[in-house]
Amino acid sequence: MSLKHAILGFLEFGPKTGYDLKKTFDRSVAGFWPAQHSQIYSTLARLEQDGFVTMRVVPQTGKPDRKVYTITEKGRGEMHEWRLGSIPTVYPRSTFQVQLFFLGLLSKEEALGVLRTRLRCVHEAIAEFEGRIPEAAHADDPPEDRPLAFHTYLTLDFAIERAKFTRVWLIDLIAKVERGDPARGAPAAFEHEHRDPSTTE
Amino acid sequence: MSLKHAILGFLEFGPKTGYDLKKTFDRSVAGFWPAQHSQIYSTLARLEQDGFVTMRVVPQTGKPDRKVYTITEKGRGEMHEWRLGSIPTVYPRSTFQVQLFFLGLLSKEEALGVLRTRLRCVHEAIAEFEGRIPEAAHADDPPEDRPLAFHTYLTLDFAIERAKFTRVWLIDLIAKVERGDPARGAPAAFEHEHRDPSTTE
DNA sequence: CCGGCCATGTAACAGGTTACATGATTGT
DNA sequence: ACAATCATGTAACCTGTTACATGGCCGG
Numbered sequence: 001m002s003l004k005h006a007i008l009g010f011l012e013f014g015p016k017t018g019y020d021l022k023k024t025f026d027r028s029v030a031g032f033w034p035a036q037h038s039q040i041y042s043t044l045a046r047l048e049q050d051g052f053v054t055m056r057v058v059p060q061t062g063k064p065d066r067k068v069y070t071i072t073e074k075g076r077g078e079m080h081e082w083r084l085g086s087i088p089t090v091y092p093r094s095t096f097q098v099q100l101f102f103l104g105l106l107s108k109e110e111a112l113g114v115l116r117t118r119l120r121c122v123h124e125a126i127a128e129f130e131g132r133i134p135e136a137a138h139a140d141d142p143p144e145d146r147p148l149a150f151h152t153y154l155t156l157d158f159a160i161e162r163a164k165f166t167r168v169w170l171i172d173l174i175a176k177v178e179r180g181d182p183a184r185g186a187p188a189a190f191e192h193e194h195r196d197p198s199t200t201e
Numbered sequence: 202m203s204l205k206h207a208i209l210g211f212l213e214f215g216p217k218t219g220y221d222l223k224k225t226f227d228r229s230v231a232g233f234w235p236a237q238h239s240q241i242y243s244t245l246a247r248l249e250q251d252g253f254v255t256m257r258v259v260p261q262t263g264k265p266d267r268k269v270y271t272i273t274e275k276g277r278g279e280m281h282e283w284r285l286g287s288i289p290t291v292y293p294r295s296t297f298q299v300q301l302f303f304l305g306l307l308s309k310e311e312a313l314g315v316l317r318t319r320l321r322c323v324h325e326a327i328a329e330f331e332g333r334i335p336e337a338a339h340a341d342d343p344p345e346d347r348p349l350a351f352h353t354y355l356t357l358d359f360a361i362e363r364a365k366f367t368r369v370w371l372i373d374l375i376a377k378v379e380r381g382d383p384a385r386g387a388p389a390a391f392e393h394e395h396r397d398p399s400t401t402e
Numbered sequence: 403c404c405g406g407c408c409a410t411g412t413a414a415c416a417g418g419t420t421a422c423a424t425g426a427t428t429g430t
Numbered sequence: 431a432c433a434a435t436c437a438t439g440t441a442a443c444c445t446g447t448t449a450c451a452t453g454g455c456c457g458g
Contacts, residue, residue: 009303032298064409086318092293097233102210165366265437
């Protein structure tokens with residue numbers, strides 16, 4: 001359960017409300033761990049019950065009262081352990097790979113269409129990530145979040161480089177399909193123009 | 202919802218029972234779309250209700266009866282559309298990146314420890330994937346699944362190459378941290394030996 | 403006047419995980 | 431004797447998504 005630890009991680013930099021946390025999430029880890037405010041609020045409640053954080057109400061006039069959460073020593077301990085612990089390598093579900101897997105019953109032209117569309121998406125993603133670098137490299141408004149800047153940059157860099165890798169891999173695959181040469185062991189998967197029900201069943 | 206389409210995709214190669222499907226999943230897409238048998242059975246029931254598949258009971262003696270599911274024309278249509286459609290680029294949640302993000306409050310040595318552990322995991326993953334290539338390249342037992350071999354290989358190749366990319370990226374990061382030179386914009390995140398609560402709050 | 407910001411939640415739902423449950427046959 | 435294979439499911443649970451709900455203040 002990573003949401004719990006992400007929240008604890010942010011609270012290590014200073015007390016925050018659920019609302020603050022939502023903004024912090026959106027500014028930093030949303031790319032690989034998005035969180036709805038509804039989920040943040042309910043997780044905070046559970047963290048308080050479990051003694052990882054404490055809450056104090058700060059009354060306001062005109063606006064709803066703020067519920068400010070502060071991480072406890074127990075919370076810091078939990079977070080420290082989690083940080084050091086090796087995380088079981090879980091392979092995230094990938095719709096892209098499922099689509100790739102079932103591309104076989106398409107004609108060569110159809111398959112190329114899908115792959116090229118995908119390539120454009122990856123391209124756009126790279127551009128979007130790169131556009132976020134300047135903003136990420138500089139300190140954000142709340143001064144207590146400033147140490148986050150480097151890590152936002154770090155994960156952004158990872159995302160960009162990985163997307164670039166995906167791009168070359170896709171370009172490579174497209175070239176192979178275009179040549180009608182899907183490398184080793186291919187049972188002529190991209191050969192036939194259209195599936196013939198009588199042969200596949 | 203990709204499970205639905207993965208099931209339809211497999212049924213395009215021929216009628217199958219839920220049990221067969223579970224095995225097919227484990228042999229092919231489990232790396233990026235695992236499925237429990239409980240989930241497969243309930244999804245099949247819904248697919249039948251929606252008219253994407255039909256079911257007929259094949260009685261057996263000594264064993265439980267088989268419920269054999271066959272894809273309908275409607276099901277093929279749905280699958281064909283899904284295959285052609287561009288899938289919204291969803292960034293899967295990544296615990297690894299969350300851990301990376303919150304590495305900052307560790308000492309340099311601790312951080313290096315975590316990164317090196319991670320590197321070993323990636324290393325092992327590569328070895329495991331590569332070990333699966335020969336098995337994937339050859340036809341599987343059920344003859345109607347033979348066309349799956351190439352696509353199993355394709356997605357396996359993607360997984361391997363991506364893991365190799367991750368390996369290089371990690372090695373690079375480790376080197377940077379060792380040099381104490383975390384590149385551009387780093388606010389000395391790996392500098393301090395241990396967090397000092399009074400300075401972070 | 404309207405939309406957005408502040409700030410909190412609740413509730414229904416969808417998807418996925420884990421455990422429980424049955425029971426004969428076949429192989430070691 | 432014991433475990434695995436065949437073959438089906440149910441039920442509780444956890445995580446995450448979407449929509450509903452409130453209400454004052456501020457800027458254009």
